[in-house]
Amino acid sequence: xxxxxxxxxxxxxxxxxxxxxxxxxxxxxxxxxxxxxxxxxxxxxxxxxxxxxxxxxxxxxxxxxxxxxxxxxxxxxxxxxxxxxxxxxxxxxxxxxxxxxxxxxxxxxxxxxxxxxxxxxxxxxxxxxxxxxxxxxxxxxxxxxxxxxxxxxxxxxxxxxxxxxxxxxxxxxxxxxxxxxxxxxxxxxxxxxxxxxxxxxxxxxxxxxxxxxxxxxxxxxxxxxxxxxxxxxxxxxxxxxxxx
Amino acid sequence: xxxxxxxxxxxxxxxxxxxxxxxxxxxxxxxxxxxxxxxxxxxxxxxxxxxxxxxxxxxxxxxxxxxxxxxxxxxxxxxxxxxxxxxxxxxxxxxxxxxxxxxxxxxxxxxxxxxxxxxxxxxxxxxxxxxxxxxxxxxxxxxxxxxxxxxxxxxxxxxxxxxxxxxxxxxxxxxxxxxxxxxxxxxxxxxxxxxxxxxxxxxxxxxxxxxxxxxxxxxxxxxxxxxxxxxxxxxxxxxxxxxxxxxxxxxxxxxxxxxxxxxxxxxxxxxxxxxxxxxxxxxxxxxxxxxxxxxxxxxxxxxxxxxxxxxxxxxxxxxxxxxxxxxxxxxxxxxxxxxxxxxxxxxxxxxxxxxxxxxxxxxxxxxxxxxxxxxxxxxxxxxxxxxxxxxxxxxxxxxxxxxxxxxxxxxxxxxxxxxxxxxxxxxxxxxxxxxxxxxxxxxxxxxxxxxxxxxxxxxxxxxxxxxxxxxxxxxxxx
Numbered sequence: 168x169x170x171x172x173x174x175x176x177x178x179x180x181x182x183x184x185x186x187x188x189x190x191x192x193x194x195x196x197x198x199x200x201x202x203x204x205x206x207x208x209x210x211x212x213x214x215x216x217x218x219x220x221x222x223x224x225x226x227x228x229x230x231x232x233x234x235x236x237x238x239x240x241x242x243x244x245x246x247x248x249x250x251x252x253x254x255x256x257x258x259x260x261x262x263x264x265x266x267x268x269x270x271x272x273x274x275x276x277x278x279x280x281x282x283x284x285x286x287x288x289x290x291x292x293x294x295x296x297x298x299x300x301x302x303x304x305x306x307x308x309x310x311x312x313x314x315x316x317x318x319x320x321x322x323x324x325x326x327x328x329x330x331x332x333x334x335x336x337x338x339x340x341x342x343x344x345x346x347x348x349x350x351x352x353x354x355x356x357x358x359x360x361x362x363x364x365x366x367x368x369x370x371x372x373x374x375x376x377x378x379x380x381x382x383x384x385x386x387x388x389x390x391x392x393x394x395x396x397x398x399x400x401x402x403x404x405x406x407x408x409x410x411x
Numbered sequence: 412x413x414x415x416x417x418x419x420x421x422x423x424x425x426x427x428x429x430x431x432x433x434x435x436x437x438x439x440x441x442x443x444x445x446x447x448x449x450x451x452x453x454x455x456x457x458x459x460x461x462x463x464x465x466x467x468x469x470x471x472x473x474x475x476x477x478x479x480x481x482x483x484x485x486x487x488x489x490x491x492x493x494x495x496x497x498x499x500x501x502x503x504x505x506x507x508x509x510x511x512x513x514x515x516x517x518x519x520x521x522x523x524x525x526x527x528x529x530x531x532x533x534x535x536x537x538x539x540x541x542x543x544x545x546x547x548x549x550x551x552x553x554x555x556x557x558x559x560x561x562x563x564x565x566x567x568x569x570x571x572x573x574x575x576x577x578x579x580x581x582x583x584x585x586x587x588x589x590x591x592x593x594x595x596x597x598x599x600x601x602x603x604x605x606x607x608x609x610x611x612x613x614x615x616x617x618x619x620x621x622x623x624x625x626x627x628x629x630x631x632x633x634x635x636x637x638x639x640x641x642x643x644x645x646x647x648x649x650x651x652x653x654x655x656x657x658x659x660x661x662x663x664x665x666x667x668x669x670x671x672x673x674x675x676x677x678x679x680x681x682x683x684x685x686x687x688x689x690x691x692x693x694x695x696x697x698x699x700x701x702x703x704x705x706x707x708x709x710x711x712x713x714x715x716x717x718x719x720x721x722x723x724x725x726x727x728x729x730x731x732x733x734x735x736x737x738x739x740x741x742x743x744x745x746x747x748x749x750x751x752x753x754x755x756x757x758x759x760x761x762x763x764x765x766x767x768x769x770x771x772x773x774x775x776x777x778x779x780x781x782x783x784x785x786x787x788x789x790x791x792x793x794x795x796x797x798x799x800x801x802x803x804x805x806x807x808x809x810x811x812x813x814x815x816x817x818x819x820x821x822x823x824x825x826x827x828x829x830x831x832x833x834x835x836x837x838x839x840x841x842x843x844x845x846x847x848x849x850x851x852x853x854x855x856x857x858x859x860x861x862x863x864x865x866x867x868x869x870x871x872x873x874x875x876x877x878x879x880x881x882x883x884x885x886x887x888x889x
Contacts (some may be wrong), residue, residue: 215844218836238843248844254837258859264845267855271846307859324845 168193168332168363169214174224176206176213183209185388186224191332196354196364198374200399201385202407207367208251210385211336214365215248216241228332243275247330249321251337256308262290264308265324272328293326297353315346322353333357335366339373351376371403423681426651429516429621433540436493438624442466445594448493452563452597455570465583465593472587479779479811480719480748482692485657492595494540494622509545513537517545517617534559536600536616540625543598548612558603559614562630565601572603576634580663580700580727589696592661596630599660604639604670613869618647620656620680620691629660635670637703642673642869647716651681653689655718660695668703668730673711675868676724677876680716682883687746687775690718697724698754701733701762709736710753711867713876715883718747723781725754728762728790735764738864742857742883743776743808752782752813757790757823766797769861772808773887779811784825786818793823801831802860804853804887854881 169191176184184206191197201207213220216238226233233241256264269289270280281289294301299319309317318338325333338350354364354377366377374382374396382398383390386407392398436447445466449459474485496510517537534548536559543561552559558569565573583593600616620627635641647658658680664672674697683690693716699708710724720743726735737753755764764784772778784795801810812829834856842852858865858877868876 217840237848238840239846239848242844242846250841250844254835254841256838256841256856256859258862259855264842264855267847267851268845271851275846328845 170227172225177221191363194360195380197381198366198379199383205385206388211334245331247333249335249338253309253317255310259308261308262304314341333364371399374399425648432497433494435491439488444492462594469590474587478750491625494625538618540622556605562599562601580698588659588694592628596628599629599631602633604635604641606636607638610641615644626657631662634665635672637667638669640671644675646677657692662697664699666701666706669705671707673709676712678714682716682747683718685745693717693720695722700727704730705732706730707734711738714741720749727756729758731759732761737766738867739768740861740864742771743778745774747776750779752780754783757786757793760791762793764795768799770801772810773804775807777809781813783815786823788819791822795825797827799829803833
């Protein structure tokens with residue numbers, strides 16, 4: 168699915184990622200943990216194609232060189248980023264935004280674009296499945312949403328767009344335990360043999376609900392240790408300082 | 412006729428020229444050309460006298476120059492003040508008699524005039540250069556006592572109404588461009604809604620400038636008699652030319668007791684090319700008088716075209732409890748300039764006004780909101796709320812907000828809110844990450860920014876306007 172080799176990324180001449188390798192196979196869920204400033208969000212941005220980074224190394228996604236592909240096309244090819252801070256877009260109805268987005272993705276997949284009624288049916292299904300209040304969809308996109316609502320909205324979008332590769336960028340930070348379960352439930356119910364996930368987090372807490380296949384520790388732009396769930400547990404006890 | 416259109420720009424899909432034989436007034440501004448216009452329109456003597464009075468007054472007036480967008484001096488002697496398709500010199504009685512070339516032109520503009528294909532629920536008056544060429548749904552409206560025709564026809568057929576109201580909101584002597592219009596106005600629409608009648612459909616005028624070196628001087632007069640309601644919409648386009656063309660319109664609205672007028676504009680005159688060559692000078696005077704108690708006038712404008720837009724659709728709130736509203740979207744891209752806003756003059760008691768202005772500036776464009784809220788000393792318990800939001804795209808454009816507030820009554824309240832923001836990279840990235848390209852993202856964000864205004868438009872036009880907002884900003888984010 169995704170193969171990253173010797174990835175380096177800098178912004179404004181500041182090196183953030185300094186030689187990173189990861190291979191994620193279909194069906195796998197990888198967790199990346201690391202302290203503040205270790206390059207976790209930069210990795211999420213670089214993978215989704217955000218402008219402004221100097222990049223070297225190789226990123227292959229489904230056998231294609233990802234670096235050359237613009238953000239919107241990456242999204243259409245199945246890369247989804249659940250944002251750490253979902254931005255507010257005043258005046259834009261959430262339903263409308265999501266429908267536009269879904270139809271762009273469907274069109275790229277060669278599927279028929281959906282009319283409003285069919286779309287709303289899907290929305291009803293997915294909100295019920297996740298236990299999310301439908302009402303947030305008739306509000307302006309992320310405007311006045313609580314922290315929990317913003318994150319739930321990200322997971323709902325993931326459910327509806329049905330991407331093959333999802334990046335969760337600290338989706339768990341600042342959530343209460345119920346919201347955390349909703350997020351975990353959304354991810355778990357999406358997991359299958361074909362879909363892969365990269366879960367970026369500070370804490371082990373989320374990983375109690377979403378069982379990762381691999382855990383990587385990112386420190387100062389490099390992966391310093393990889394392992395299974397036991398690595399996350401160790402980190403929770405010892406903190407990041409011990410691992411270097 | 413010389414065909415001067417330039418085809419380098421593909422973004423402006425209305426830029427074509429119709430090759431049609433036309434009749435023109437002698438070149439230049441003179442008593443003779445005014446007499447020519449009056450004669451072509453078979454006007455009564457009183458109308459000609461009125462025009463000549465304006466012309467005499469004009470000699471002592473100077474063009475205003477306090478506005479932000481400056482423009483090269485206009486040579487008024489180098490313009491034609493009247494141009495009409497030869498085939499329309501007698502206005503056709505029915506659509507069957509309308510020149511097929513004209514029907515084809517309006518079809519290309521998306522305004523079908525044929526009986527079968529008319530916009531459902533919308534009556535259209537089509538004005539081509541200086542004359543009205545067709546008005547649809549006339550009979551149906553007549554049954555309700557509604558008069559919807561060209562101003563030229565109204566001058567001949569309804570002189571009492573015209574004499575009573577023409578110039579009663581924008582006096583002959585108002586200012587240079589308004590007075591110029593009074594002297595040389597050519598065509599436009601006339602609407603009269605009788606007491607207690609709710610106009611059953613949208614009334615709409617579609618203005619088209621076709622001829623070159625010609626100014627268009629539209630004159631529109633709408634009267635809503637006691638307890639009546641009307642919703643009126645105008646649309647405008649022009650061919651692409653490398654000369655600047657002047658459009659100096661006067662629009663007067665009168666609402667009597669308990670009447671309501673909703674006036675919407677989708678202005679898409681040719682904006683000039685990417686380097687700022689050509690385009691329309693849209694210098695327009697629009698003013699409504701809420702003359703009766705409990706009356707209401709609501710202006711909605713979507714201004715996306717023209718090289719320079721310079722207009723302040725205003726409300727004079729004379730009647731007690733009357734309401735004035737102004738909803739505006741002004742989009743300027745490339746080298747376009749806009750200086751627009753409104754005037755809310757509160758004279759009656761308990762009068763209310765609301766101003767929502769959204770200015771969007773991209774490229775090297777410059778966008779100014781200028782507005783006056785004036786609460787007179789007898790306007791007790793009056794209220795105004797003003798909100799001006801500006802959105803900037805890129806770092807070469809400008810946005811300015813110039814509010815004037817005069818409150819002479821201590822029981823009245825005035826509120827003003829203003830924001831300036833840049834379209835932000837995080838919003839664009841968010842939309843891109845959900846599969847939308849840059850242009851789709853910009854269109855979505857800007858439409859969101861303008862939502863409060865767009866939702867004021869009649870349903871039939873809201874969708875078109877939304878698309879237009881997107882198209883006007885194409886290529887503005889690199």
